[in-house]
Amino acid sequence: MILRTPGDEFQYNGILYKIGEPIIGTEQSEYEGLIGSIVAITDGEDKRTENSTPDFYCCFDPPVLPYDIKQLEEIFSDLYDFPKTLEDIILDYVIMAPEMVIPVQYAREQRYRLPLYILSEDWAINGENGRKEYFFSDEKDAKNEFTEKLNHEADSGCVSNWDDLPQFCVDSGSSFYECWLDGEYMENHYKISIKLEMLMMSPGEFGRLGHAYQNETFQKDFLDQVAQSEEVSRLTDAQYHQLISDSTIAERIHKALGRNDAYRECYWATIHEIIKELSQFYSTDPDLNTADKIDD
Numbered sequence: 001m002i003l004r005t006p007g008d009e010f011q012y013n014g015i016l017y018k019i020g021e022p023i024i025g026t027e028q029s030e031y032e033g034l035i036g037s038i039v040a041i042t043d044g045e046d047k048r049t050e051n052s053t054p055d056f057y058c059c060f061d062p063p064v065l066p067y068d069i070k071q072l073e074e075i076f077s078d079l080y081d082f083p084k085t086l087e088d089i090i091l092d093y094v095i096m097a098p099e100m101v102i103p104v105q106y107a108r109e110q111r112y113r114l115p116l117y118i119l120s121e122d123w124a125i126n127g128e129n130g131r132k133e134y135f136f137s138d139e140k141d142a143k144n145e146f147t148e149k150l151n152h153e154a155d156s157g158c159v160s161n162w163d164d165l166p167q168f169c170v171d172s173g174s175s176f177y178e179c180w181l182d183g184e185y186m187e188n189h190y191k192i193s194i195k196l197e198m199l200m201m202s203p204g205e206f207g208r209l210g211h212a213y214q215n216e217t218f219q220k221d222f223l224d225q226v227a228q229s230e231e232v233s234r235l236t237d238a239q240y241h242q243l244i245s246d247s248t249i250a251e252r253i254h255k256a257l258g259r260n261d262a263y264r265e266c267y268w269a270t271i272h273e274i275i276k277e278l279s280q281f282y283s284t285d286p287d288l289n290t291a292d293k294i295d296d
Contacts, residue, residue, distance in 0.1 A: 001043045001046055002046045007019060007020065012054060015098070017098070019037075019038055019040070021038070021103055025096075025101055026100055026102055028100045030076060031058075031060055037058065038058055039058065039093065042055045049095060054097075055096075056097070057094070058095075058101060059091065061091075062086060069086050072086065076088070076089050110202070111200045112201045112202075114198065114199045116136075116197045116199040117137070117195070118133055118135055118142075118197055119142050119194050120133050121133075122190075123158065123191070124185075124189050137199075143194065146192060146194055158190050159179055162179065165181065167182040169182050175195075177192050218253040218254070219249055222250075226244060
């Protein structure tokens with residue numbers, strides 16, 4: 001099989017690759033982070049290599065940032081054990097395994113979109129300017145910080161110094177407050193606001209975040225149980241402190257659960273039970289809204 005016409009499609013391990021569409025090098029290759037495109041795909045008897053996977057012929061754009069150029073040169077210098085410059089590095093018709101590249105569009109679609117609340121302060125006091133930003137994943141946390149900072153300025157900051165002046169002006173809403181001295185905005189103003197943006201998080205980072213939360217849960221459950229355990233009664237205070245401070249607790253629980261056949265059997269039995277439950281539900285009334293499908 002040979003594909004080389006722009007738009008030709010090839011599915012591999014659940015990912016759709018297209019000739020000519022943008023790709024990016026993954027951490028599985030020396031071309032990590034480089035943008036390029038697939039110009040041809042060969043498989044089966046048409047391959048010219050002995051690779052076990054299909055061959056992707058890729059052309060990469062050279063990096064633009066001097067830092068990225070230096071990094072790429074160092075990677076290939078280490079690879080060949082000989083100094084390499086950008087001009088020495090092959091960027092056209094590089095044969096890659098499928099896992100070494102990923103379509104840019106596919107990578108975008110895999111990202112998790114999480115709300116990010118940006119609290120911004122901007123001020124000028126007697127011509128001295130400043131700006132700070134704070135980032136929150138929870139809207140209530142952002143609003144609480146907003147209120148605390150604004151109250152501080154109103155009680156003992158620039159707002160309290162200006163609010164009795166005749167040129168004092170103010171504008172506000174549910175998530176912003178701005179004040180200034182009329183005719184002196186560039187020299188004297190204060191603004192605080194909350195803006196909602198979306199944080200794009202890769203599946204890998206999202207998984208690490210979930211793993212960290214699970215570790216914290218394991219640690220808490222362990223500490224709740226260890227305080228009631230007779231096993232620790234023979235430990236000295238110093239030994240007990242070492243036990244509850246052990247940094248390997250969460251990973252030990254992860255590994256133990258992985259070896260626990262009963263746990264795995266219970267987990268998969270529960271999955272199949274839910275599959276059966278939902279299959280029966282949808283087969284009887286497929287038009288119900290999602291909000292009506294959850295039975296407490």
